[in-house]
Amino acid sequence: MTIQQAEIGKNIEEIQTNAVELNKRFLIFIDKFNSIGANLSRLNKSFNEAVGSAQRxxxxxxRRFAEIAGQNGEANLSDAIDEEVREIQVGEG
Structure with a gap:
């Protein structure tokens, strides 16, 4: 084996090692990212439940108390959030 071939072999091994490590780090990142999404979904659900409770x-x-007191009982309330949080899917594709 020539020196050049030995260096190429060494570079290939280093690239492979780095690729495996990058893949591990990427999978950890995706898990954390999807965890954030799950927390946002729970927060969204709680927010929507609070809006619904306030409205119902x-x-x-x-309004009933305001009418009794002869005042305007209208209040502005945020709308529910209908957006769904997307998740990163890991797999073939």
Whole structure:
């Protein structure tokens, strides 16, 4: 084997080692990224539940008190968030 061939072989091994390490790091990143997405989904669900509760229970009661007091009982409330959080899919494709 010539010196040049030995260096090429060494470079191939180094590239392979680095590729394996990069793949491991990428998979760890995807797990963390998808965990963030799951937390955002839970937060979105909680937010939407709070909006629904306010619209169904809290605001109607507040309007009744406002009417009794002769005041305007309208309040501005954020809309529910309908967007879904996407997940990175790892696999063939």
């Amino acid at each position: 229970r809290l605001l109607p009661q507040g």
